[in-house]
Amino acid sequence: MELIVENLSKRFGEKLILDHLSFSMHSGDFMALVGSSGSGKSTILRLIAGLDQPSSGSITVDGTPVSGPGPDRGMVFQKYSLYPWLNAAENVAFGMRLQRMKAAQIKERTAYFLEVVGLSDAATKLPRELSGGMQQRVAIARALATNPSILLLDEPFGALDLQIRESMQDFLLKLWQRTGLTVLLITHDVEEALVLAQRVHVLAPNPGRIIRSLDIDLDKTNLDQLRLSSAFLSMRRSLSATMRELEPALCLVKPC
Amino acid sequence: MTATAAAASKGRSTGLLSLFTLGAMPSKAVRGGLQVASLLVPLLLWTTIASLGLVDEKFLPSPQAVFRSLASMAESGILFQDIVASTGRVFGGFLLATLLAVPIGICMGVYPAICALCEPLIAMLRYMPAAAFIPLLIIYLGIGEEPKIALIFLGTIYFNILMVMDAVKFVPIELIETTLTLGGRSRQVLVQVVARYSLPSIIDTLRINIATSWNLVVVAELVAAEVGLGKRIQLAQRFFRTDQIFAELIVLGLIGFAIDMGFRLLLRQSCKWAV
Ligand SMILES: Nc1ncnc2c1ncn2[C@@H]1O[C@H](COP(=O)(O)OP(=O)(O)OP(=O)(O)O)[C@@H](O)[C@H]1O
Numbered sequence: 001m002e003l004i005v006e007n008l009s010k011r012f013g014e015k016l017i018l019d020h021l022s023f024s025m026h027s028g029d030f031m032a033l034v035g036s037s038g039s040g041k042s043t044i045l046r047l048i049a050g051l052d053q054p055s056s057g058s059i060t061v062d063g064t065p066v067s068g069p070g071p072d073r074g075m076v077f078q079k080y081s082l083y084p085w086l087n088a089a090e091n092v093a094f095g096m097r098l099q100r101m102k103a104a105q106i107k108e109r110t111a112y113f114l115e116v117v118g119l120s121d122a123a124t125k126l127p128r129e130l131s132g133g134m135q136q137r138v139a140i141a142r143a144l145a146t147n148p149s150i151l152l153l154d155e156p157f158g159a160l161d162l163q164i165r166e167s168m169q170d171f172l173l174k175l176w177q178r179t180g181l182t183v184l185l186i187t188h189d190v191e192e193a194l195v196l197a198q199r200v201h202v203l204a205p206n207p208g209r210i211i212r213s214l215d216i217d218l219d220k221t222n223l224d225q226l227r228l229s230s231a232f233l234s235m236r237r238s239l240s241a242t243m244r245e246l247e248p249a250l251c252l253v254k255p256c
Numbered sequence: 257m258t259a260t261a262a263a264a265s266k267g268r269s270t271g272l273l274s275l276f277t278l279g280a281m282p283s284k285a286v287r288g289g290l291q292v293a294s295l296l297v298p299l300l301l302w303t304t305i306a307s308l309g310l311v312d313e314k315f316l317p318s319p320q321a322v323f324r325s326l327a328s329m330a331e332s333g334i335l336f337q338d339i340v341a342s343t344g345r346v347f348g349g350f351l352l353a354t355l356l357a358v359p360i361g362i363c364m365g366v367y368p369a370i371c372a373l374c375e376p377l378i379a380m381l382r383y384m385p386a387a388a389f390i391p392l393l394i395i396y397l398g399i400g401e402e403p404k405i406a407l408i409f410l411g412t413i414y415f416n417i418l419m420v421m422d423a424v425k426f427v428p429i430e431l432i433e434t435t436l437t438l439g440g441r442s443r444q445v446l447v448q449v450v451a452r453y454s455l456p457s458i459i460d461t462l463r464i465n466i467a468t469s470w471n472l473v474v475v476a477e478l479v480a481a482e483v484g485l486g487k488r489i490q491l492a493q494r495f496f497r498t499d500q501i502f503a504e505l506i507v508l509g510l511i512g513f514a515i516d517m518g519f520r521l522l523l524r525q526s527c528k529w530a531v
């Protein structure tokens with residue numbers, strides 16, 4: 001699989017939201033886009049998912065331009081995305097049902113992906129009986145079950161509290177290491193990007209554009225150690241500084 | 257004192273006044289008692305006034321007289337005939353209105369273009385009182401069942417459409433977009449997600465709007481009918497049988513109440529996730 005985003009721009013009315021964005025991804029990559037609120041992160045993901053059309057530039061998957069949403073690009077939103085009337089297993093099965101997979105295959109894959117996200121025991125629970133973290137794991141399992149070639153995650157842990165967020169990060173990293181998924185993660189959390197991704201792009205707002213890209217080659221066998229390691233901390237400091245420079249709030253301190 | 261302790265001591269403050277604390281929930285027994293009183297108190301009042309002879313029996317028949325006339329109508333089979341005729345009309349007209357309103361309302365809620373096309377017309381039509389259509393319906397459809405069913409249809413479809421449309425607007429956009437990224441086609445999204453998500457609100461909409469069709473069926477029967485609860489009320493008036501009128505009114509109320517409970521039950525059974 002090869003995802004190529006080239007000179008991607010998006011306007012809403014007069015306002016330029018994304019300005020000539022370019023990047024590419026290959027099978028097995030884990031990439032993160034970090035940016036402050038309003039920098040156009042969700043817009044990028046929606047364009048790749050095919051939920052919106054670019055104003056100019058192109059997005060291709062294996063050479064074919066993206067023309068609309070499809071199960072080859074699985075998407076997980078920040079919240080509200082489980083079907084409240086279906087239990088966890090039925091939620092996971094839903095996408096496969098839409099594609100009219102065979103019942104036996106649906107059953108088998110549902111059990112498998114519930115197992116992958118560690119929720120076999122919660123199969124018959126309704127979404128409202130699940131914690132926020134469990135709900136997001138169901139959403140991830142549901143997206144994976146339709147066998148996408150890339151998983152698009154829009155701040156999937158943004159609504160969770162810190163502790164659960166860290167354990168979900170561990171979970172996602174292990175999942176990626178185990179299954180060789182291709183993941184494009186969007187976040188405003190520098191640490192989350194550094195912990196998870198192999199490559200991080202920093203997005204500046206107004207209009208959204210990539211101002212810094214870096215490869216992360218840290219030892220990720222133990223995340224708790226990683227979070228405290230000096231290499232990690234200095235990268236985090238450096239990225240945070242980059243983000244802070246973009247913060248419009250600073251204008252209030254400096255005369256500008 | 258902590259906040260919970262304060263709330264607890266407040267909850268303990270005795271007397272009637274505590275029932276009117278905002279957000280306070282009286283116990284199940286208290287609520288049940290109040291619900292029974294809601295029916296029992298007026299009945300007792302009625303019995304007392306009637307037995308003291310405060311009002312001429314011609315105008316306010318006693319509960320016993322009403323019950324006797326109810327029993328005699330039931331015995332002669334008239335009551336059953338009336339109930340079948342009236343409920344048949346209500347269900348016929350309302351079912352037609354529902355079958356059309358649900359898909360139209362969903363499409364209007366989902367597609368802004370369809371909404372723009374239909375909403376002004378519907379918004380105007382719904383302010384034309386359905387009863388004002390009766391003469392026209394009689395001219396067009398005669399005096400059989402058709403004009404009555406059509407009247408109920410006309411009187412309920414617009415509200416059904418608009419309320420279904422509103423319900424659909426509460427479907428989270430994320431849920432629709434998730435379905436699209438899972439490979440769902442438009443039809444699958446509309447039926448399996450939008451309609452399914454709105455089902456509890458749609459059932460509630462129907463529950464509220466079917467009350468209107470009870471109003472209309474009586475109006476229709478007053479104008480032209482052979483049988484029906486409304487027709488019987490009109491006949492009773494001619495013979496000054498207030499006891500019969502009371503009996504028919506009570507039957508109307510009871511059937512309406514039963515239908516309401518039926519919809520509530522349906523909601524609880526089909527949408528456990530929402531209640
Ligand atoms: N449909 C739309 N119509 C008009 N403007 C939009 C639309 N969608 C997004 N925008 C604007 O585009 C900008 C970027 O929005 P986007 O949601 O992509 O930001 P984001 O980086 O995901 O922010 P957040 O962290 O708050 O989710 C915002 O200024 C937003 O107001």
Ligand SMILES: [Mg+2]
Pocket residue numbers: 041042043154
């Ligand atoms: Mg966003």
